[in-house]
Amino acid sequence: MKVLLIYPPYFLEKGLGAMMKAPPLALLQLAAMIPNHEVEILDLNVIPSIDFDIIEEKISKFDMVGITCMSNMLNSALKLCELAKRHDVTTVLGGFHPTLKPDVIEYPNIDYTVRGEGEYTFKELVDGLNPSEILGLSYKKNGEFHHNKPRPFITNLDELPYPRKDLVDYKPYITFGLPGDIVETSRGCPFDCHFCCVSKFYGRTYRKKSPLRVIKELELVPKTQFQVFFTDDNFMLDHKRVEEICYLIREHKLHRRFMFSCQARVDDTAKNPELVNKMAESKFFVFFIGFESLKQESLDIIKKQVSLTLYKKAIKNCHDNKILVFGSFIIGNIGETREDILKMPKLVKELKVAIAIAIPLTPLPGTRLMEQAVANGWIAKDFDWTNFDYSRPIMRTPDLTIEEITELKDHFFKSFYKVDLLDGMFKKLNIKPLDH
Numbered sequence: 001m002k003v004l005l006i007y008p009p010y011f012l013e014k015g016l017g018a019m020m021k022a023p024p025l026a027l028l029q030l031a032a033m034i035p036n037h038e039v040e041i042l043d044l045n046v047i048p049s050i051d052f053d054i055i056e057e058k059i060s061k062f063d064m065v066g067i068t069c070m071s072n073m074l075n076s077a078l079k080l081c082e083l084a085k086r087h088d089v090t091t092v093l094g095g096f097h098p099t100l101k102p103d104v105i106e107y108p109n110i111d112y113t114v115r116g117e118g119e120y121t122f123k124e125l126v127d128g129l130n131p132s133e134i135l136g137l138s139y140k141k142n143g144e145f146h147h148n149k150p151r152p153f154i155t156n157l158d159e160l161p162y163p164r165k166d167l168v169d170y171k172p173y174i175t176f177g178l179p180g181d182i183v184e185t186s187r188g189c190p191f192d193c194h195f196c197c198v199s200k201f202y203g204r205t206y207r208k209k210s211p212l213r214v215i216k217e218l219e220l221v222p223k224t225q226f227q228v229f230f231t232d233d234n235f236m237l238d239h240k241r242v243e244e245i246c247y248l249i250r251e252h253k254l255h256r257r258f259m260f261s262c263q264a265r266v267d268d269t270a271k272n273p274e275l276v277n278k279m280a281e282s283k284f285f286v287f288f289i290g291f292e293s294l295k296q297e298s299l300d301i302i303k304k305q306v307s308l309t310l311y312k313k314a315i316k317n318c319h320d321n322k323i324l325v326f327g328s329f330i331i332g333n334i335g336e337t338r339e340d341i342l343k344m345p346k347l348v349k350e351l352k353v354a355i356a357i358a359i360p361l362t363p364l365p366g367t368r369l370m371e372q373a374v375a376n377g378w379i380a381k382d383f384d385w386t387n388f389d390y391s392r393p394i395m396r397t398p399d400l401t402i403e404e405i406t407e408l409k410d411h412f413f414k415s416f417y418k419v420d421l422l423d424g425m426f427k428k429l430n431i432k433p434l435d436h
Contacts, residue, residue, distance in 0.1 A: 001037045001038070001064060001126055002037070002038045002061070002062045002064070003037055003038065003040075003062060003063065003064045003065075003066060003126060004039075004040050004041075004042060004058070004059060004062040004064070004065045004066070005024075005027040005030060005031060005039065005040070005041050005065075005066045005067075005068075006027075006041075006042045006043075006044065006065055006066070006067045007027055007041070007042070007043040007044060007045060007068055008044055008067060008068070008069065008073040008076035008077050008080065009044050009045055009050070009073070009076050010070070010072065011072055011390055011391060019174070019175075019176055019177055020174070020175060020176070020229075021045060021046065021172060021173055021174050022173060022175065022180070022182045022229065022231075023043070023165070023168050023170065023173050023181065023182065024041065024043050024168070025163060025182050025183075025184060025231065026068055026095070026118070027041055027043075027066070027068060028041065028163035028164045028165060028167060028168070029119060029160065029161075029163045029164075030066065030094075030118060030122050031163075031164040031167055032160070032161035032163055032164045033119050033122065033123040033160075033161065034122070034123055034126045034127070035161075036127075039164070039167065040062075040167065041164075041167045041168050042058065043168060044076070046172035046173070052079070052083065055080070055083060056083040056086065056087075059080070059084050059087065059089055060086075060087040060089065062089055063089065063090060064089065064090040064091075064092060064126065065080065065084045065089055065090070065091055065092065066092045066093075066094065066122060067080055067091070067092065067093050067094070068094055068095040069093050069094065069095045069096070069097045069098055070095055070096050070097055071096065071097045071100075071101075071364055071365060071385050071388055072388050072389050072390045073095075073097070074097055074104075074385045074386050074388070075386040075387070077093060078107060078110075078386065081093070081107070081109035082109045084109070085109045090111050090112070091109060091110050091111045091112070092110075092111065092112045092113070092114060092125065093110050093112070093114070094113065094114035094115075094118040094121075094122065095114075095118075096197055096201055096364075097365065097385070098113035098114065098115060098138070099115045099201055099366075100197055100200060100201065100365035100366030101365045101366070101385070102115060102138055102147055103145075105138040105139065105140065105145050105147075106145060111139065111140065112125060112131070112137060112138065112139045113137070113138040113139075114136060114137060114138075115136050115137070115138060115147075115151075116136050116150055116151055116153070117136075117151065117153060117154055117187075118136070119154065119160060120136075120151065120154070121134055121135065121136040121137055125137065131146075131148075132146070132148070133148075134148060135148055135149055135150065135151035135152075136148065136149075136150055136151030153187075153188075153202065153203070153205055153207065154187075154207070155207065157187065157207055157208065157209045157213075158209055158210050158213045162216070162217065162220055163217075165181075165220060165221075165222060170222045170224055170225055171224070173225070174227075175227045175228070175261065176227060176286060178226065178227045178259075179224055179225045179226055179227065180225050180227035180228065180229060181221045181222065181225045181227075181228055181229075182228070182229045182231045183214070183217050183218060183221070183228055183229075183230055183231065184209075184217075184232060185208065185209050185214045185217075185230055185232050185235065185245070186206065186207060186208035186209065186233075186234070186235070186237070186238075187202060187205075187206075187207050187208075187232075187233075188202035188203075188204070188205045188206045188207060188233065189202070189204070189206060189234045189237075190204050190205075190237070191204075191234070191304075191305060192303055192368075193302055193303055193304055194301075194302050194303050194367060194368040194369045194372070195302055195330070195361065195362070195363070195364070195367055195369045196364075196367065197364040197365065197366055197367050198233050200366040200367060206234070206237060208241060211241060211244040211248050212248070214248075215245075215248045215249070215252055215254070218249070218254050218258065219252070219254070221258070226257060226259065227258065227259050227260075227261070228258045228259075228260050228261075229260075229261045230260065230261070230263070231263075232262065233263060234263065234264075234265060234268075235262040235263055236262070236264045236265065236268040236269070236275070237265075237268070239268070239272060239275050242275060242278075242279065243275065243278055245282075246278045246279055246281070247278075249282045249283070250281070250282055255281075258283060259283050259284075260279075260282065260285065261284065261285065261286035261287070261288065261326075262284065262286075262287065262288065263287075263288045263289075263290070264287045264288065264289055265289070265290070265306065266289060266291065266306045266310050266311060267305075267306050267307075267310055267314075269287060269289065269314035269317055269318065270310040270311075270313040270314035270317060271310070271313075272317075273317045273320070276317045276318065276320075276321055276323065277320075277321055279321075279323070280321035280322060280323055285322070285323060285324060286323065286324045286325075286326055287318055287323055287324070287325055287326065288326045288328065289314065289325060289326070289327055289328065291311065291327050291328065291353075292304055292328070292329060292330045292333065293329070293330060293333045293336065294308065294311075294340075294343075294344060294347050294348070295333070295335065295336055295340055296308050297335045298333035298334060298335040298336050301334045301335050302330075302333060302334070302369075311351060312351065315351055315353065319352065324354040325352075325353050325355075326353075326354065326355045326356075326357070327348065327351075327353035327355070327356045327357070328356075328357050328358075328359070329344065329348065329356060329357070329358045329359075329412070330358070330359060330360070330361050331344075331358050331359065331360050331361065331393075331405055331408050331409045332360055332361035332393060332395075332400050332405040332408070333361055333397075334372075334397055334398070335399075336397075336399065336400075337399045337400075338399070338400065338404060338408065341408045341411075341412070342408070342411065344358075344412055345411070345412050345415035345416040346415070348416060349416065356412075356416050358412040358413065359390060359391075359409075360393035360394070360405050360406070360409055361393070361395065361397065361405070362390070362393070362394060362395070363378075363379055363394070363395055365385070373395045378395045378396050378397060379394060379395040379396075392406065393405040393406055393409070
């Protein structure tokens with residue numbers, strides 16, 4: 001079977017697209033699951049201008065298109081399905097949005113949706129198993145919608161084949177403005193922040209690859225790339241494992257080839273200075289930390305399970321080891337007033353966060369925040385996700401209107417950087433973006 005795997009356009013705040021443009025790792029992993037089929041990858045995020053006539057012509061040459069879909073990709077994904085069905089090409093949607101909004105299967109041009117981890121569900125579908133027997137699959141039959149039982153999570157991530165990195169040209173892919181790649185070493189997060197869809201998608205499970213498997217995946221990163229971002233939602237959760245990965249990075253001399261970045265929690269960073277030091281010795285140079293709020297009341301409401309008192313310690317541990325802090329903040333947390341948010345840029349600067357990004361509070365499908373927002377009338381129950389792109393707020397709060405949240409988000413960026421967002425980010429990193 002000829003299969004085309006498509007990564008729809010992923011909107012990022014102005015500037016971030018020039019900082020981070022990662023290969024579609026999930027699709028490279030899916031491609032590895034179906035070695036007996038002809039597979040191509042189409043990443044629409046690295047195409048300078050999207051011509052749907054050309055894309056339609058390409059799609060028409062395949063038997064099936066598989067499209068990954070986060071909530072901000074839904075509109076593009078539906079357009080791609082429409083193009084495919086003009087040529088009777090089978091359409092499959094997978095990823096976070098179809099998993100957390102199973103009714104997506106009801107759109108007219110979607111044949112199947114893969115819910116949850118897609119590797120084995122997609123493989124069985126492509127290999128021709130009866131759809132009714134495939135766990136984790138939703139499909140249509142005789143005008144009715146069917147949702148099969150969920151597929152259990154993969155218990156041993158080491159059993160997965162290595163991603164098909166040979167299927168994409170790595171030239172456009174950058175991490176913090178430098179030629180980069182992404183590597184997954186674990187899946188899931190045991191925490192339950194009420195705005196986060198990760199815990200809903202993975203059921204608060206946490207599964208990890210062995211350190212030796214991680215090293216093997218690093219060795220498979222193309223020679224042209226020299227910065228690796230670990231995509232794990234909580235890379236530092238297992239401290240002993242991180243220490244072993246760092247040891248093996250140095251043992252295999254990968255710290256001479258790569259610089260590393262990862263997502264980290266405040267508490268892990270603050271309470272483990274020795275671990276941070278070992279990571280720095282292994283060439284970790286950026287920690288992406290979700291601070292979310294500078295108000296303890298709001299942190300408690302969103303169930304962040306972290307104390308403001310740890311912020312300065314976490315940042316100091318990074319700075320002591322020459323690790324840059326990329327801080328993420330939410331504009332419009334429940335419990336925050338206009339006055340609270342107007343103070344944020346100054347307070348973030350005082351914390352000495354190198355780079356900061358701020359996004360509106362967003363009630364993603366399946367989250368407890370969405371349930372709360374609907375129950376309180378902060379967002380319509382039948383909100384149209386085809387209009388969602390992450391940059392614009394879609395809900396009000398008890399203290400703020402949508403218009404006020406928009407204004408306050410813009411104020412944060414202008415006050416924190418004082419210059420164009422992109423120029424400000426690169427200045428903070430002290431690097432020049434590569435022209436791809």
